[in-house]
Amino acid sequence: MAFVRLRGVSVEFPIYSGGSRSLKKVLLNRTTQGNIGKDARDRVSVLALSDIDLDIRHGDRLALVGVNGAGKSTLLKVLAGIYEPTRGQAHSSGRVSALLTASVGVNPEATGRENIVMRGMFMGVHPRQMRAHVDEIADFTELGYYIDMPVRTYSAGMLIRLCFAVATTFAPEILLMDEWLSAGDAGFLTKAKRRMENFVSGSSILVLASHNVPLLEEWCNRAILLDQGRIIAAGSVAEIAERYQPGTG
DSSP states (O other): EEEEEEEEEEEEEEOTTTTHHHHHHHHHOOOSSSEEEEEETTTTTEEEEEEEEEEEEEEEEEEEEOOOSSSSHHHHHHHHHHSSSSSEEEEESSOOOEEEOOOHHHHHHHHHHHHHHOOOOOOTHHHHHHHHHHHHHHHHHHOOOOGGGGGGGGGGGHHHHHHHHOOOOOSSEEEEEEEEOOOOSHHHHHHHHHHHHHHHTOOOOEEESSHHHHHHHHHOEEEEEETTTTEEEEEEEEHHHHHOOOTTT
């Protein structure tokens, strides 16, 4: 059965300034809140997540709430296995599908059809299995002849269509989403929403980060509020929404 367990998870990013003391001084002087500091080697670092304890179990639909920079996307990338914790432990069981950054796992010089297979490999799907679904995915994207053109020729919306179609081909046990996708015109969005509804209902765990409170209330059954990389509150979506003040980040 799918689960996620984080214990004391922190994620720290070093900032390399090319030896510029002035940059370090500026960064250090811009914060008095402790999320930017220096280590023993006089290196500037940003603490993106700090001491996160979190349990997500089968049936959970977890909303991540917080202003921009609160740590939502970083936490999703830890759950997806993209980031390793600097400190603490992260354990999970279950097949993960992450709808996060469209550019991850994409080769701009390869065609859309080739990128379907490569992005599938990024998701842990064998190329042979992925090739069996290429035509189905191409049809869903409605990209026409662009599916055989290099992805560098795609608009942002076309790339999102491609990545959305690939990511929703196989039902996961753990579905991670950063905001809600805007994947094209009204007709395509209707089709994409219907596919997503089926996708979410078939997953064991959903973790959704968004500023859209009504959306979170529709899809999630619990929530956590993040601030400066820390969990500062947990409860129902309604309870957390009362504490959330968007538009400040």
